[in-house]
Amino acid sequence: MNKVVLITGGAKRIGKSICEKFHKNDFSIICHYNSSDKEANELKEKLNAIRKNSIELIKFDLNDVKNYQSFCDEVLNKYGKVDVLINNASSFFATPLTEDNMSDWDDLINSNVKGPLALTKHLVENLKENSGAVINLSDAMVAKGMKNYSIYAVAKGGLESLTKSLAKELAPDIRVNAVAPGAILLPSDGSSDEEKLISSIPLGRIGNEKDISSAVFHLYKNKYITGQILRVDGGRSLN
Numbered sequence: 001m002n003k004v005v006l007i008t009g010g011a012k013r014i015g016k017s018i019c020e021k022f023h024k025n026d027f028s029i030i031c032h033y034n035s036s037d038k039e040a041n042e043l044k045e046k047l048n049a050i051r052k053n054s055i056e057l058i059k060f061d062l063n064d065v066k067n068y069q070s071f072c073d074e075v076l077n078k079y080g081k082v083d084v085l086i087n088n089a090s091s092f093f094a095t096p097l098t099e100d101n102m103s104d105w106d107d108l109i110n111s112n113v114k115g116p117l118a119l120t121k122h123l124v125e126n127l128k129e130n131s132g133a134v135i136n137l138s139d140a141m142v143a144k145g146m147k148n149y150s151i152y153a154v155a156k157g158g159l160e161s162l163t164k165s166l167a168k169e170l171a172p173d174i175r176v177n178a179v180a181p182g183a184i185l186l187p188s189d190g191s192s193d194e195e196k197l198i199s200s201i202p203l204g205r206i207g208n209e210k211d212i213s214s215a216v217f218h219l220y221k222n223k224y225i226t227g228q229i230l231r232v233d234g235g236r237s238l239n
Contacts, residue, residue, distance in 0.1 A: 002054075003130075004079045006123075008032040008062070008115070009089030011040035014137065014181065017209035018086055019055070021217050023047050028079050029055040032071075032089065034062070062089055062115040063107060072122035082123050083130045084220055087116035087159075088137045095151040104151055112155035117162055120176075128173040133220050136163050137212075138180040140233035156180075160229050167227030175226040177219045181212045182233020202235030 005022045009015040010031035016039070019029050029047065033040040040057050047055040056078040060071045075082060091111040095104045120127075120134055127134065139146075142156040160178060167176040183197055184207045198204060215232045219225060231237050 001079075002026055002028045003083040004028045004030065004081055005084040005086060006030040006032065006075055006082050006119075007086045007088055008119070009034075010086075011036035011043055014184065014209050014212050015088045016043055017213040018088060018216050019043060019047070021210075021213040022084070022220075023050070023054060025217065027084075028053075030058060030075055030078050030082070031055060032058050032060055034060065034089070062111045065110060065114060065118070068115075068118040069122055072119060075123070076126060081130060082126050083132050085119060085123055085127065085132070085134045086137070086216060087119065087134070089115065090137065090156075092149075092152055094148045096148045097150065108151050108155045109158070112152075113158040113162060116159060117166075120166060120170075124170070124174070128170075132174050134166065134170075134174060134176045135216050135219050136160075136176075136178040137216075138163075138178045138229060140180040140182040140231045140237050142180070143237065163229065164227045171226055175219075175223070177225055177227065178229045179212060179215045179219065180229055180231045180233070182207055182231070182236045184208060184212065200236055200239055201233070202238060205234065207232065207234060 005027045007015055007018050010019045011033040019031055023029050031040060044055050044057055058074055089111050091107045116136055136159050138160050139156045142153050146153040163176055163178040170176055211232055215230055
């Protein structure tokens with residue numbers, strides 16, 4: 001039987017690229033999504049055309065914290081196991097100091113910290129049986145602080161701390177790492193100066209989704225890496 005990977009937020013952008021990368025390497029895919037119905041179904045049609053019954057979809061809101069167990073039960077019902085958990089789903093929006101509120105905290109913390117922790121907890125026995133791996137998606141700029149994104153930065157900082165803590169707690173049975181992407185896509189509102197951004201990246205270009213999905217797959221494949229945060233940002237965090 002093929003190995004099975006659960007990817008949260010897997011219908012679009014980086015998540016979609018991760019689904020495609022693992023699928024190309026003969027994994028069965030469980031693609032979680034929240035509101036991207038059209039994109040999720042298009043991805044399912046595409047991957048199942050390549051290999052029948054190779055991807056399943058589950059729609060779930062990570063803010064529904066009382067039903068994480070039910071979500072994980074549904075995950076295990078799809079293929080009977082999970083070998084790799086990839087916590088990619090993430091809320092991302094500005095929270096200027098004078099405007100943030102409790103709902104912002106709930107949304108950002110649930111998707112970026114509470115969700116990854118709860119899913120790992122509910123799937124831990126299955127992951128252990130399969131000598132599994134957990135890979136979290138952070139943000140390369142968190143370590144420097146992020147103006148107007150303080151709650152998001154707190155959430156991703158918490159995810160990086162969680163990654164290291166769980167790596168110690170779950171070793172040697174389960175490896176836990178994180179990939180921290182740099183600039184992958186420019187904001188659609190035109191708020192980012194592309195030329196200025198590229199000048200701050202030593203490798204001289206904005207990254208793409210495949211740069212991230214290949215790094216995620218590398219952390220799965222290498223069996224002697226745990227507790228690490230791999231910053232895939234073209235060297236931008238060096239500045």
